[in-house]
Amino acid sequence: SAVISQKPSRDICQRGTSLTIQCQVDSQVTMMFWYRQQPGQSLTLIATANQGSEATYESGFVIDKFPISRPNLTFSTLTVSNMSPEDSSIYLCSVDEGITEAFFGQGTRLTVV
């Protein structure tokens, strides 16, 4: 299975600032995804990171707030912009290996103060 490295693992940020989260995979993958998991909640898909084109955002998520880059088939970044305490969550990068397996990075625990 793919090995996914996500960083930072955690951060405490001031409101109004931005944080960029990196996701590195040890092999080329077609599909990369970004999820959010708010405290005590399940996972919500933010967007699909598309290589060489703009990310595909889910309802309720917009590019201005969560810009995503995917410069190649092994790397993606998610930026959480103009943060507020409501953005305090775990952010997770995920990759697919065919239709049968989907794996997650270690997650980034973000606290906005």
Added chain:
Amino acid sequence: QKEVEQNSGPLSVPEGAIASLNCTYSDRGSQSFFWYRQYSGKSPELIMFIYSNGDKEDGRFTAQLNKASQYVSLLIRDSQPSDSATYLCAVRGDYKLSFGAGTTVTVRA
């Protein structure tokens, strides 16, 4: 995203017993189904995936899929305290995963 419902928890079982977790989904076109285990403060860990009707066994875990009933379950046999975690059901329709809310399992020693 498509709707995925899991039986509400928490579920408490004695050590050695069978824990039964249920999940229903709304999209009849869903193709593959996943069970993840998530320990507190950790990212989800894939336990099982299933895409054909019937049972699939892997060690102490058995996944059961019934596409006609739009139902997938996970059985944990001989439950151990280390199985105490939140279990997430995920369903893939097109290329995206939709997750249930999760069921928290506590195994009592």
